[in-house]
Amino acid sequence: MRVPKLVGLMAVDARDAAETHGVLLAAPDRPDFPLTVVDYVVRQYPPPGVEVPRGAVVTIWFDLDGGDDGGDDGGGGGAGVREPRVPRPPSGGMQRELGAPGDAFEPMH
Secondary structure: OEOOOOOOOEHHHHHHHHHHHOOEEEOOOOOOHHHOOOOEEEEEEOOOOOEOOOOOEEEEEEOOOOOOOOOOOOOOOOOOOOOOOOOOOOOOOOOOOOOOOOOOOOOOO
16 A cells, blocks of 8 residues: 655645545644644655555644645655845944934934
């Protein structure tokens, strides 16, 4: 029997798929797994397609914020999207702020 792909499924759907394929599930990061419904599986071991005996245990992990890591191989991840910071912070250290010439609110000396 082959391990089904569980990554990307909600907990309730992962339980159904495991039952259909004759494997058991373990979720070490979720002691309340039997009650978990809408959290998404982000990783599994063994990976999908591996041949296992009926009743073998497949370990699954959930994303804490409910998102999918986008992987399709059942591997880990979770680093998230890294976007550049725009605008970039100025280079150098702290600088004294000087008033502009003719500024109505010139600093007191």
